[in-house]
Amino acid sequence: MQATTTYKKAFIVLTLLFLLSFLLNVSLGSVSVPFDAVISALVGGDVAKETWRFIILEYRLPKAITAILAGGGLAVSGLLMQTLFRNPLAGPFVLGLSSGASLGVAMVILGAGAFGGFFGGTLVSQWSLVVASALGSFLVLLAVLAVTLRVKDTMAILIIGLMFGSVTAAVVAVLSYFSNAEQLQQYVFWSFGSLGNQSWPGVSILTACSIIGISISFSCVKSLNALLLGENYAKSMGLQIKRTTLGIILATSILAGSITAFAGPIAFVGLAVPHITRQYFKTANHLVLLPAVLLCGAVLLLLCDTVAQLPSSEYTLPINAITSLIGAPVVIWLLVRKRKLFF
Amino acid sequence: MKLKNEHSVLTAKDLSIGYPKKSENTLVASQISFSLPQGSLTGLVGANGIGKSTLLRTLTGMQSPLSGSVQLGESDITSFTPFQLANQLSVVLTEPPASKNLSVIELISLGRQPYTNWLGTLSTTDKKAVLDAMEATETRALAHRKCFELSDGQLQRVAIARALAQDTPIIILDEPTTHLDLYHRAYVLKLLKKLASEKKKTILFSTHEIDLAIQLTDTLLVMAPGGTFFGEPCQLIEQGLFDGLFPKETIHFDKKTVRFSIKK
Structure with a gap:
């Protein structure tokens, strides 16, 4: 079709922006490391100080990769959900995945108080949070898939997802009521989301999950485009709605579930990035939108994480606060300027 | 006439349409039979709630008939996969x-x-x-x-x-003229007429523009309380079919001018 050249240009700009924000993200942090040392650490050359190399390779690089995967993955699942439910308000967590994850984590952290020190120590390790969160989202995924197979109406799936969210929030509230301050603080910190403190094995598991999720998303591109006309038109063009719905939900669950497991419930990116992307790529074609959203999400989360680091200070602000602080004004500005919500 | 010469593309045989329920089926209309030849333009008319949409949904394979059959060419519509159907039949909803x-x-x-x-x-x-x-x-x-x-x-x-x-050889349109002004209603119907005659498409559309449909279509499918009738517009007028289409105390059909008027 037309405009392939303009898309090419936009993609080149976006890729450059991506590389830039990646380098920026890796170069800045609480410890200042000279830029040439950052580069040589990344390409495996000699670094003046061993601590610098350690900081770059064992802390900042896994964090940056997590930011890329989480930003891209959440944005893609947001796009999938918005198209599936034909609702611009949908995001990666409308199916209740983050609620499932938070329930899992709440069970481990807060449940320790409620059920009387079952897990021994008061503070819980990173890995048990990952497992609990993954388990929580997986159970919700199974529930949603079971519902999808029974319910005919896509909107009903949306409502049922919201109901799952309410139920889990209620359980978490009950658990919180019986917990002590320390446990509550740990739970609240988890719910802020965090990209740091990732181990390389963790990052590789997240990478594998992201690749699977994104591959399934790409295999749905044609069906997603058909859904832009509505379910009845899609059916009339030979689309098998149930199979498509299952594929889209599976991709979203794998992406959003694994990201929540490792980085916590990162809000906003999944909802906002598809809208930001649609403003620049003036198309509804998922073949263009999907890679664009992937890159945009990665860029946004990399930049947000760079800000959250508060360069040259010891503080790291909660990533969830930063994504909304930066993202919300951007979305408002875009919508006011264009006076039109593209969907 | 050409009805007999050209083979029919879309055929309904003793079709009953409606919605299956566990205890008793909800019957919307029954004994519908017609066959549309290639390159013909057919209008589907009838009052609101008489079952036009249900009929179209049944003809497009979106719901199954309660009894009877819908045939595309020689084969029953139920024998088509969704993908094969998409090659036979396109819709405008x-x-x-x-x-x-x-x-x-x-x-x-x-x-x-x-x-x-x-x-x-x-x-x-x-x-x-x-x-x-x-x-x-x-x-x-x-x-x-x-x-x-x-x-x-x-x-x-x-x-x-x-x-x-x-x-696709068949195009089915659900009320393509709603929300349009007189000029655009006529434009759309003339466009359909052109597509039928020039591109040899078999076109069926539901409409409330009965006077326009009478003027432009090759055949009409009329869903009335007394049953569903199929034929050329002039034949149907002769049979006095349009008189009974709407309650007589409100709407009057004048055979000579082929127009509906409101009784005062």
Whole structure:
């Protein structure tokens, strides 16, 4: 079709922006490391100080990769959900995945108080949070898939997802009521989301999950485009709605579930990035939108994480606060300027 | 006449339509029989709630008949997979596209989905079909406009272009003239007439524009409280079918002028 050249240009700009924000993200942090040392650490050359190399390779690089995967993955699942439910308000967590994850984590952290020190120590390790969160989202995924197979109406799936969210929030509230301050603080910190403190094995598991999720998303591109006309038109063009719905939900669950497991419930990116992307790529074609959203999400989360680091200070602000602080004004500005919500 | 010469593309045999329920089926209409030859334009008329949409849904395979059969060419519609059906039959629905962010050319290109690869990329044949569809519906000038920028009349032409791009022998339209002014109603119906005669499409559309339909269609399918009738417009007028279409105390049909009028 037309405009392939303009898309090419936009993609080149976006890729450059991506590389830039990646380098920026890796170069800045609480410890200042000279830029040439950052580069040589990344390409495996000699670094003046061993601590610098350690900081770059064992802390900042896994964090940056997590930011890329989480930003891209959440944005893609947001796009999938918005198209599936034909609702611009949908995001990666409308199916209740983050609620499932938070329930899992709440069970481990807060449940320790409620059920009387079952897990021994008061503070819980990173890995048990990952497992609990993954388990929580997986159970919700199974529930949603079971519902999808029974319910005919896509909107009903949306409502049922919201109901799952309410139920889990209620359980978490009950658990919180019986917990002590320390446990509550740990739970609240988890719910802020965090990209740091990732181990390389963790990052590789997240990478594998992201690749699977994104591959399934790409295999749905044609069906997603058909859904832009509505379910009845899609059916009339030979689309098998149930199979498509299952594929889209599976991709979203794998992406959003694994990201929540490792980085916590990162809000906003999944909802906002598809809208930001649609403003620049003036198309509804998922073949263009999907890679664009992937890159945009990665860029946004990399930049947000760079800000959250508060360069040259010891503080790291909660990533969830930063994504909304930066993202919300951007979305408002875009919508006011264009006076039109593209969907 | 040509009804006998050309083979029929869409046939209904003793069709009963409605909704299956556990205890008792909800029957909407029964004993519907007709056959549409290739290249014919047929209007489906009847009062609100008489079952036009249910009939169209049954004819497009979106719901199954309670009894009787729908045949495409020689084979029963139930023997088609959704994909095979998409090669036989395209639709224009009353609902607008879910995404208004689609550009006209993107929307029309979606009609090529039954033919494109897994990514939906368009081949030269696909592009030509899209272009032809735009030519036929005079939508080429709109190609890069977004759906939210279009008027109802333009949107209807684009929807018809998408169905044309799907390149099926049969096109079924659900009330393609609603929301349109008199000029655009006539324009759309004349366009359908042209597509039927020039492109040899078999077209069935439901409508409330009975006077326009009487003037333009080859055959009419009339759903009345007393049953469903099929025939050429003049025959049906002769039979006095339109007199009983609406309650007589409110609507009067004048055979000579072929017009409905409101009784005062």
